[in-house]
Amino acid sequence: MSERVLVSQLKSLPDGPVSVSGWVETVRDQKKVQFVILRDETGAVQLVNPATRPAEDGSEQDAAALALTDTISNLSTGTFLTVEGALKADERVKLGGVEIKVSNLTIAAAALPETPIAADSGLDKRMDWRFLDLRQRRNNLIFRVQTTLEHAMRTYWIERDYIELHSPKLMSSPSESNAELFSMEYFEDKTAYLAQSPQHFKQMAQSAGFGKIFEIGDVFRADPSFTSRHATEFTSVDAEISWIDSHEDVARMQEELLQTAIQAVKDKHGDEIQELFGLDVQVPATPFPRIPLAEAREIVKARGYEIPRADGDLDPEGERQISAHVQEQFGHEFVFITDYHPEIRPFYHMRDEQTGLTKSYDLLFKGVEITTGAQREHRVDVLEAQATEKGLDLAGIEHYLDFFRYGTPPHGGFGMGLARVLMLLLGESSIREVTFLFRGPTRLAP
Amino acid sequence: MSERVLVSQLKSLPDGPVSVSGWVETVRDQKKVQFVILRDETGAVQLVNPATRPAEDGSEQDAAALALTDTISNLSTGTFLTVEGALKADERVKLGGVEIKVSNLTIAAAALPETPIAADSGLDKRMDWRFLDLRQRRNNLIFRVQTTLEHAMRTYWIERDYIELHSPKLMSSPSESNAELFSMEYFEDKTAYLAQSPQHFKQMAQSAGFGKIFEIGDVFRADPSFTSRHATEFTSVDAEISWIDSHEDVARMQEELLQTAIQAVKDKHGDEIQELFGLDVQVPATPFPRIPLAEAREIVKARGYEIPRADGDLDPEGERQISAHVQEQFGHEFVFITDYHPEIRPFYHMRDEQTGLTKSYDLLFKGVEITTGAQREHRVDVLEAQATEKGLDLAGIEHYLDFFRYGTPPHGGFGMGLARVLMLLLGESSIREVTFLFRGPTRLAP
Known part of the structure; x- marks a missing residue:
């Protein structure tokens, strides 16, 4: 050797x-x-x-x-x-x-004389032979970039005394909702569910007095979508911090984190990314632009696109439009959309007392949502009322509610899809291209 | 804020x-x-x-x-x-x-006036209320130590150009064996299995030309054991490297890695560990002692313990005895046991041409096995013969065998249970104490 x-x-x-x-x-x-x-x-x-x-x-x-x-x-x-x-x-x-x-x-x-794929084979065929596909320089670079991106994020957090979490993926009850859930038989006729996010557990860490935590780990969604942005299993980048005043404290941490991590990627791989992906890595300036959702919808409408959704949220084309606006107006690839109505947010998002809107944001990067962040409701009576309002059975979230019955600080955090960030950073068209081994409704091997 | x-x-x-x-x-x-x-x-x-x-x-x-x-x-x-x-x-x-x-x-x-547990409550009761249990300084320190340990390992690897992997946990076929496997319904009447280790995928990365990789991620075992060392879900620390001459190259990397990581823990938390756990963190000297299995069995026998196993392996008491011997003879807390017979090793371990024994090791720390490492068999004809000899159905490992049909370098690696290392490092009696939320046959919540 x-x-x-x-x-x-x-x-x-x-x-x-x-x-x-x-x-x-x-x-x-x-x-x-x-x-x-x-x-x-x-x-x-x-x-x-x-x-x-x-x-x-x-x-x-x-x-x-x-x-x-x-x-x-x-x-x-x-x-x-x-x-x-x-x-x-x-x-x-x-x-x-x-x-x-x-x-x-x-x-x-020795290799068999016939290689089953070529560099220009279709995506599905290349995924069948992913280990050969990954021998391409361009694909190898993707995972070296991912390594650098992650290490820079972890280092940012560890320098600020965050604790790294490994929360369980096997749960006795659904973490986010009953939809899109993988379930399996466990011991003694119990049913186990695969975690859709570490949401419950990262909040639990705040009740445990951990103060600031992060986790980069697997989450699972039994999601039948075939879009370029969805997978049944993906790596989620999560952070949660205590003693915040609002979601703004979370957003400020996240923009600084992304700035630091993208700078590290540019420093280490900028030239090679230029050569193999034909693009210049842009290190985002802070603060990122922020636009309230209602205003974003007005801007999108003024650009000539009528969002065909009744619930007041943006749709994928609306996200592309508002990002195009931000790029034109501010020359920025990122934008926080804020002030979402409680109807389109989970029950645990805290609501602003004045406006009644949630203290939350979505972060868009080059027209695609990569994150939802929020301050969480930590007052158990308000939390129960909001859950009941959403039609949730309180018995089903009993363990979760317990976290708030023995004291908990005000807190908030975000979850971010690692593959989405990587896809957008490198200008790729699908998360399939930037996932080591993609998992989807029709893709469980190799 | x-x-x-x-x-x-x-x-x-x-x-x-x-x-x-x-x-x-x-x-x-x-x-x-x-x-x-x-x-x-x-x-x-x-x-x-x-x-x-x-x-x-x-x-x-x-x-x-x-x-x-x-x-x-x-x-x-x-x-x-x-x-x-x-x-x-x-x-x-x-x-x-x-x-x-x-x-x-x-x-x-505000907290409810009655706290359901006290510092001296039983382990099971404390696990029911883990978020309260974790408020103890001692428990908080465990996860700060884990964070430091992991970050030091990742930094060691990244400074040496390793790629970080996130391999899928959903698989179409078992990774290690058909035993102790969680399975679930997937789309289109398919069955998905939860990965018992990233073994297949970290080897795939070698066929993909990644060279050196590591992964710290979740693995799952439907293991009915109730020992202090077993869990149904745990964090596995894995590495795999190409172009090795033997398992010795893997062992040398692992001992240097552990030395570096334990030094980082001692530097950052040594005093607090002394105060709260009453022990001095020992930074291990390299090289760690190495003892062939047959010799280890002789030593254990000479110490008066007859291992009641017919297969020639050590049992937990045998592991404690040989570690006690190493501590007495060399003042060392670690020992590599080498030269295992193929009968007690998986089919993919490479065998030494002279001795017929596997090019593999177990690493013991304070009397407990924390790792199996090996050079893998990369010659597809030999690999098929060894699988057949073990009674495996080659059709069931078809995707795995493909990795070796299109060229692959000689390679090897190890897997290490993070909680076991942490348990032993801090002198705790069970991995339950050092896992954020333990999962076992009768433990799926909170």
């Missing part, structure tokens, strides 16, 4: 013997010379071998050289191998300005 | 007006003076109020002072409140050397 050199390190090495390992991207098998493009997790390098072909006149030849040429001729795309050879700087080589003259080649695992 | 001062900051502030928020830990309601211990997420502080009682002779009194005294008399333990007052340094106050003379007190949410 110790002798292996990463492709990215080759440029800084002097000419001489090296050993690199990776998979075969292409083979150019010319009569007198063979070229192999070998890729590892850090880049690609050209291997070169002067071909030794069987002599037509039957004269004696170097058996090892013949065998090496034959091996290279028969390499399948995707074969993982280790090569030893002589590294040589050569300005004429477009790929990194170096090449390796092969002296020895060891196949770790 | 901005005016709130954390209790931990009080010591460094000059005498004068402050506002702190937290929950009531105790009230001492004396005739002439009232004391409240108020706790927030950073510590506890004493509030003091000169009591104003209704005059027996009916003379006029300050109504606000009377009301404040009455409010404090009626405070329940657990009530969350904000207090404004005058901070005063006073060496005689044992709790931090400061106290706050109350001028104004606002109740955010």
